[in-house]
Amino acid sequence: MASIHDVAKEAGVSVATVSKVINHYPDVSDKTRKKVKNAIELLRYRPNVIARGLVTGRSWTVGVLINIPFTNPYVAMLLEGIKTALEDSGYDLMRLSARLNDPAYSFIDHCHSRNLDGVVVFGVEKDHRSIQELIESGIPTMFVDTDATGLRAGNITTDNRNGVHMAVRHLFELGHRRIAYLAGTPGHNVGESRRAGYRDGLEASSIPYCEDYVVNGDFSYDSGIQGMTKLLQLERRPTAVVCSSDMSAFGVIHSIEAHGLTVPGDISVVGFDNIYEAELFKPALTTINQNIHAIGVKSIQELISMIKSSDYPPPVVTEPSSLIVRESTATCADSVG
Amino acid sequence: MASIHDVAKEAGVSVATVSKVINHYPDVSDKTRKKVKNAIELLRYRPNVIARGLVTGRSWTVGVLINIPFTNPYVAMLLEGIKTALEDSGYDLMRLSARLNDPAYSFIDHCHSRNLDGVVVFGVEKDHRSIQELIESGIPTMFVDTDATGLRAGNITTDNRNGVHMAVRHLFELGHRRIAYLAGTPGHNVGESRRAGYRDGLEASSIPYCEDYVVNGDFSYDSGIQGMTKLLQLERRPTAVVCSSDMSAFGVIHSIEAHGLTVPGDISVVGFDNIYEAELFKPALTTINQNIHAIGVKSIQELISMIKSSDYPPPVVTEPSSLIVRESTATCADSVG
DNA sequence: CTGAAAGCGCTTACAG
DNA sequence: CTGAAAGCGCTTACAG
Known part of the structure; x- marks a missing residue:
């Protein structure tokens, strides 16, 4: 893989300039910009997200802690919604292990060591120790179906x-x-x-x-x-x-x-x-x-809003529920009237 | 978050020494080791996986490309198996977007920019351009239900x-x-x-x-x-x-x-x-x-083996299938004999 | 056994 | 408009 140094050398400019072109800084002459772009093209250069994250402090990664088997249809639909909202957002999804009962494991440490920008948590009850730690950590968080909030933590659930x-x-x-x-x-x-x-x-x-x-x-x-x-x-x-x-x-x-x-x-x-x-x-x-899919989508949308601006108020949203009548209900046979 | 520098200062040693303690190098005196361990404890220090990855070239992250909705029960069980095998392995799972038909998107670039150690691919046909690129890239890969192989790519499927x-x-x-x-x-x-x-x-x-x-x-x-x-x-x-x-x-x-x-x-x-x-x-x-769960488990086990040693031969495994007789089949009514 | 130095691939003030 | 330098948090030869 070509690095930013290779591109700089190829284009005959400094790495700082290459960086500016990549990040769309305005103060680069058209001529230089073109040279750099050509070099990038030529070398098939792609910035290393990991290295970038080390200096910017952002990993462009969102964690998901799901303490329920994937085979649960509810979980599957939620993930599908999360996936949909993530597409084209620039963020990738990382699954965090759910060793919640292992005292040696700390969910927060895990988030920090991975530099996660935010997390969505599903299937963990409010009183679990990690929830409190998470809220205090200041990592942007969206809880699904858990009635917890914090300075940087909101939640979403169905009515x-x-x-x-x-x-x-x-x-x-x-x-x-x-x-x-x-x-x-x-x-x-x-x-x-x-x-x-x-x-x-x-x-x-x-x-x-x-x-x-x-x-x-x-x-x-x-x-x-x-x-x-x-x-x-x-x-x-x-x-x-x-x-x-x-x-x-x-x-x-x-x-x-x-x-x-x-x-x-x-x-x-x-x-x-x-x-x-x-x-x-x-x-x-x-x-x-x-609307499980919608809950997945919104949880990510809100999370990203929180990540992007530190004063975005942590949302508490309730999705409406509705009655779907099919065949398992009928008029009462021995109705008392 | 405390960094390795904070720990070094607290323990009164160099960062190199702290690093050696973290990574269980033998050439550290017991006394120094103890001092460092205490400092780590005190500061609740956790190594930053991202920074480590930058120098070691390993991200301890495995990517998964699943080109089928999560709501597909088969996918759910596969993920469940993957999850199981990943637990306690030290690796985390990252979902990669599946914009396979977007010509501007390159799956390989994505893997590289995230420094992925390996990937498992499911639901992508052999003749898709990204498969060929992936095989050539040399990134350890396990294909599920796709009959592709390479120097660093194996596959697993049911009989x-x-x-x-x-x-x-x-x-x-x-x-x-x-x-x-x-x-x-x-x-x-x-x-x-x-x-x-x-x-x-x-x-x-x-x-x-x-x-x-x-x-x-x-x-x-x-x-x-x-x-x-x-x-x-x-x-x-x-x-x-x-x-x-x-x-x-x-x-x-x-x-x-x-x-x-x-x-x-x-x-x-x-x-x-x-x-x-x-x-x-x-x-x-x-x-x-x-045995979908088993396929998930094995795909990860094999992948990790490939990651750990570059001469581990890419496996081609076939899981047995079996007949489960329930109520939807019966003796033929108008049997010809 | 210990530590100074270089470097992984980037970005960001800052000086010019 | 451009680039040298410092630094993000680590690891790894290497010298002592």
Whole structure:
């Protein structure tokens, strides 16, 4: 690889001048500029981003810490959005390992040793030690689905609360009164917002809250199976269940069918996320849509804004959610009216 | 952030000595080593990987070029494998943009300007200009599912040919004789291997090859729908169809059901990939399993071996495939015997 | 065993 | 408008 010295020699100028041409400084004569450009062309010279970063302090690299498997469809869509927003931005994406439970590992040290310009963090809860360190470090940060902020840290999430609220209302309007809720991880930011939405929905429908109808899960398929199994043992089993994720809704449906009942004939089911599979599933899943791709795009756009100007206020953005009605919900069979 | 100079000053030694301690050189007295270690601890010093890379020529960064959306389940699993193998290796992963069709963009320049130690490439066909450039560049490379090699470039893929062969044999043993094939992209390495496997399977079963029973697709859901629609218009429609991907198999099944027929009652369907959804789908999909995670892991392991020693021969590895029988295949109804 | 010096490939005041 | 010099944070012969 040709270096800036080679170009300078070829063009018969100093390296400082070459640097100025590369960086579009105005105070270079057209004649010199042309000579340099020719030399660059001739030698196929490309500036070394690494070396440049050492002196400018900018790496043109954005880190991403994702503490959830890539095979999670939600993660995949988020990454797709991140990728889209990064394209042509000049920034490259670096994945940071997620050894969050290894005390010898420091996420911040990692960011510093790599000179990262900013990071987006997904799937780490607010109270994890590294979150606090990160906020204090002053590295521009966007949290996805984590309710944390700082001088240089913003966050972005879906309107989870209203989403579940809408799901409950939808079921209410179909005549359901015994509406169960398969909750997400307790204490988890997103899980709690959705749980609050469930109560909102009941309240708006004047349905009394009944503890038996709320089962905790962890968003997974398996937790859907387990949760539904419990609900089916209830004396007055629910006629509908709202789930805190599509994956757990699939588990719920599987469990219902394994017990010889049908969806939505006997029990209606609503998911949350609107992952790709929701449409493919049989029955196609009624669910709450999240604009995950948009969240990925915006997280990067906002992050870059923060990187570019140190007084860009760290944003807190909430993306709207929406109800997508498909085949897994229907009028309540034993409607009380 | 403390620099090596700060540590040297704090410890009362030269930066050269600090460097030796960091890099575990043996020729440092225990006393000095201790002083330096204390200073490092005290200042929370972490070496700057970027600066180090500038002088050593190693960035401890591996690039990944993936020319397929992250939302593709296959890509997600591959990444998961890559991630696993990278953990604790000391290498970080950088995603490279895939502006392969932008003539102004050079993938190799990108690798060089980022000082990448090696790259894994997925979803780019052998004849793309950047592949040739990459091979010539001498950057250690592992191609996934692309049949390219070079002095410093190896590849890894699934035994695609035998996979489809097994699928055909499975159907044959169930009594099927009119076995159609929904092919992948023509000219595509993986597509062609699987196509060859189809012919192998017919031959081994003494079934004559019939052109009408082969429809081209591009691995997508939509191409499955379109392909099956064509096949259903045939006078003697097939009793079974082997698909070149699970996604296209889902499309095929959708199309069959849309025509009022059932799977596997009327027509048996086999997929390829064994993505997560294959098991969730109804009917659960009989398919050919690829060890995608293992491919991800091995691609990185081999790449790192190549990086570490310049005479490590570029590997060409084929992962075995296997048949997973589920619910989408059954004995042929109108078996000819 | 220790350190001064050169250098990796750049950029940035600064002097002329 | 141009270039010499210092410096970003490191490592690596080399001399002592």
